[in-house]
Amino acid sequence: MTTTHTWITGPDAAAHAALALAPVTGHRSDGHGPDGHGPDGHGPDGHGPDGHGSDGHRSDRHGADHTVDCHRRLRGPYTGVGALVRALVPAAHAADPALPRAHTIEILTVAPELHALIGAAPATLTALAVPVERTRLYAPTRTRRIAHGITEFLHSWARLAPGGAPLTLAFTRVDEADHTDQEFLAILLRRSRTGPLRITVHTRGDGGDLPGELRGALAEHTRCTPLDVRAGTRPTGEGRSRDALARAFVASDCTGEDPAEREAYDALRAAEPDAAVALHEGRAAELREVPGAFLGALPYHLERGSSRGRAGEALREAADFAVERGFYHALYDYGVRGREFTDPRTETVQYWQIATKATTALAVLGQYEEAEDLYLDLRCMFDEPGLHLFTGYAMAMIYTRFRSAENRDHRRAKAAINGSIALASQWEDREERAFHLTFQQNGLALVEMHLGNLDEALRLVELGMERLRTELGPDQHRLHKSVLVHNRGKLKDALGRPEEALADFLKVIEADPHYPDYYFDCADVRRKLGDPRGALADYDRAISLSPPFWELHYNRGDLLLEMGRTEEAAAEFARVVELEPDQAEARASLADLLLESDGTDAVRALVADGLRLDPAQPRLLCVRGMLALRDGEADAARADFDAALATDTTLVGALAARAALAHEAGDPARALADLDRALGQAPDDPDLLYNRAFVHAAAGSWDAAARDCDRALGLPGADRGELLALRSRCAARPDTAPDVLEEVS
Template structure:
């Protein structure tokens, strides 16, 4: 029974029928148990009416409900999705599940529009027993459907919930009173019935009498019942049951190490292929509990998957401990090679910066390269030698040895082409071409890098990240129209991800399309409110375009999420200053600088307040620090020069104005006029006249250019 209940949306008070109720207990279907059940309930009907809408969200739909592939067809294939397990060298970041969650939420948005009217009422139960993917999806769903015709009821059994979901429930939902427990009493059911009830629930039943009957039953009988239930599910159930109920039963059946281990092996590889790293860790932990460590290859394989999951979830120290355990336990060449490479990646890029050690990473890779060269089978020897050297190339990049990194990648590509059939390891060949492009870009060889990215797009045309990377290169090369087209393609090929909109906003702003940039930055903030760089940039553009009223809610939400963020405090101070509240402005500038002493806008703002109040020394101190931080900002040098001028420090003012005149973006006419005044005070009439003449010339030229 769900003893804790929350409701959000138009029916937050509980009125209105619930259209879809789904259980989220991960023992049923593993990752996306709840979201997948919701998708299975809605998609068939939508597909009949609007197949193009379903196809637009095929990646996230099939990632949550893989059995729908027979109904709606496959999602756009990439070399990653097509690669056989032994050739799958690309792994997804943990953040990919957020893309999938956002895509599902937007599918629901479209679904409500398709309905035309009324509220879509959804109920999710057992969320405290759900996999991370469902909990993440629910947190995003609650936030992004706030104010829409979607009602969400969330029920739990009282267990812990992750911070993001707890915060979303607190902000967007209200606590409700659960209905009473309508389950039968123990007196009406015998022990056999209670045992059957527990088994049929796939271990999700929370009836204490059923659990007691299960625990009291003969161990052999329990094992046979688990086998029988698994057989029924395999014969009659959806494929996604292989991620939840099937391995649950088989690891408790008559052959936990054999059948149970196989079921967990299938589940862990599927989850790893989609980047479902919380589930990977769960499957690996369970597998190690039923498999004898003497089954060396299977045991270290699960251990390796667990370690990779920990590393990608940011738990790198725990990952290292597991890798070292495998190395100490098994002398198998493949185990040593895999863990050596993994440890190198920890030390060159995944550990926190204070733990990174590129030389140690090189030493691990030197060992793995030697092991790869000793493999008996020719194709394995070629592939693994190239793979390990590709890792070494990354370390060399981090050490700043770009020519060596380029040599390693280029040599690897040539070796694969020379020694392997063209249809083998196509994914890793594309990865090498992409990596070579990255090294070439770092070397400043942008056109060569562009050629490699164009090649890799031809090899893998449905992989969105390649268009994202090429767009950045095209922008650097000044080909902004082509860059914009690549960003658009990346967006069309992927569930929503904020990074592409952030970069496209920068591009649009550089092209003079402020409103387009604002729209993209709004999209970033909608997807990921905690992305502060996007929020700060959005606020800046809104202020620049005279949309100050739109800033207030963005600023308030930003400070709710990050109350000590200096850039946001500075903006609040700026707005207070413009509203005539100098004390509030000064307070906010002080707060901003307490959090970040190098916040230049806050230094400049506080300096202006000090100058207005007659405190020249404080103004000069803050402006001097600001100039030290941004020596090529002409406005800061002008401001400091003006303060010097007001304090009758004529020579210091001339020096600042002179330096500012040579900086890009300087207001040359105004600088020349102010410098002329200073020269006049210094008695240098010739310099004064020259500056005034130059200022008139600049002004005349500007007016002529404007008229033209």
């Protein structure tokens, strides 16, 4: 395998030595010295007090253009990506302000302080809501969208940056990175197979503890270079006092690899714990104004400082930020640590609030059994009404929403949410009672919807809307008011009232015009109402407001296909496959379109890659069978159609193709059986009716053939010439049968 990217494994010092000596076009301007620490004493990520790194210029020297340390202890989520973005965006903005502005959401998610340079992202009610009014969680896939957006920013900047040589990026200590950095690197490597980037990834180990997606990307898209443990070894502590060595270790945010520094620090903690605490306190003071440090190094040092209270506050601040941004892996970590620095007896509310941040993370990430256990523990510990209100709702959502479909328990969910509704109805403050009761009943509406009680779900939502309208001011809980309107629209759509659903979606768009999901739903309803152009405009608007979002491109491609704009549809499906290769439906739709345009070689590669990801994917097996038919390999084609139908018994294309093979083999009974099954799925497909008429005619069943022809002639899209010719044969009842079948995809 030919690749332009490198994976270095080995200790930090060896990695930095290898990176410094790597003969690439470009220079490192991130402030790293040979030991990986910047001269400003602000830790191993190479950033000065202002948090900004290199200036983006290049020259013909050794080393990467930009090297960033990904150790999550430094800056928490997006430690590496944030450092890289802070280094690149100022130069990109100076060269072409439109480039970073096109990725404002992604850039400000990983480096919020850059808003002063590039401006704020379009405001949504979700982003504007104060913490006590925030009732919406981002999907766990949001960080994938952010990763795709940053990847596309890097590709665009690399093509614009001066010098013309590839932009070389190095990411160190990736095995110590937060999930967000690791997810980003997996996507960056896969999407940079060709192009203007040269990437080096460093892990201290062999990658065995990395997430599967990143391990796969490293294996497929890099050359692995294990380094000798002795290579580039740093000098030991010779010539430095124990105190100096310990200070150096703390200055590295306790991530340094020099064994002498670590030993000196451990010895200081054992012999003079107060002195070690003072070092952590001093380092915490230095970090207070460093961008992103409040998510990583700052709480770490405060946890080892003199005040449990300040440590708890720092961890709660980090958790609040993480839940607002959808950083759920980090949120779980902050929740667990924050619980240790919050006293359940004297800080009861703070305790259960930080603890339930961890449970929220677990539920969103699919670890719902662990979340449920922790909720039960908290409910056993406290009789605090707020806790039982919150956890009753949360457990109901686990039962009705977060569990896998086969493990959901809507009855148990309803019991849990009814308990929370009872508590909310007794709330003393009138305005708080109105909000809590409405919020809980909105949760009950979801349960009722899952139980099939759509009218009752709609009643509950409308009851809540009226309550908030009459009991709260117009500027209170604007986000939740918009959520209720949106939910009413979805229920009306489910009840078969698309015109009313569209009115609700337009109303919520008026209130929250920069939230992309609303346009997605609006487009779906417009399609049902026969307004494809309006739906296309909605999809386009949603795409303009969101980081790359594969579902939008898939739906847009599907709509374009319906509109007969096949080349544009193929481009959308290709976009989906580039973003998320495991989206088999988009891959199969693209393969079908390429097959129609005779792009056989491209289809072979597309199908081979897809079946490598999912060997039993039925639509891709069907396409491979079609390719085998074109190659004259009937047995291989039949085997693929059989395999496809073993997984999906309703796959029309495979049934029709297998029927054609059966007919050619002289087995009309088997051909008719497959065509009957296909028409059971697509009763108004004129090509299928023609094919069944053809087989009936070939078997001498002229009346059955005539009935299929007559039925097909009344359908849109019918090939009237072929059907009329076959109908004439049926009337004449000749001795010879027709010899042309329609291809059905």
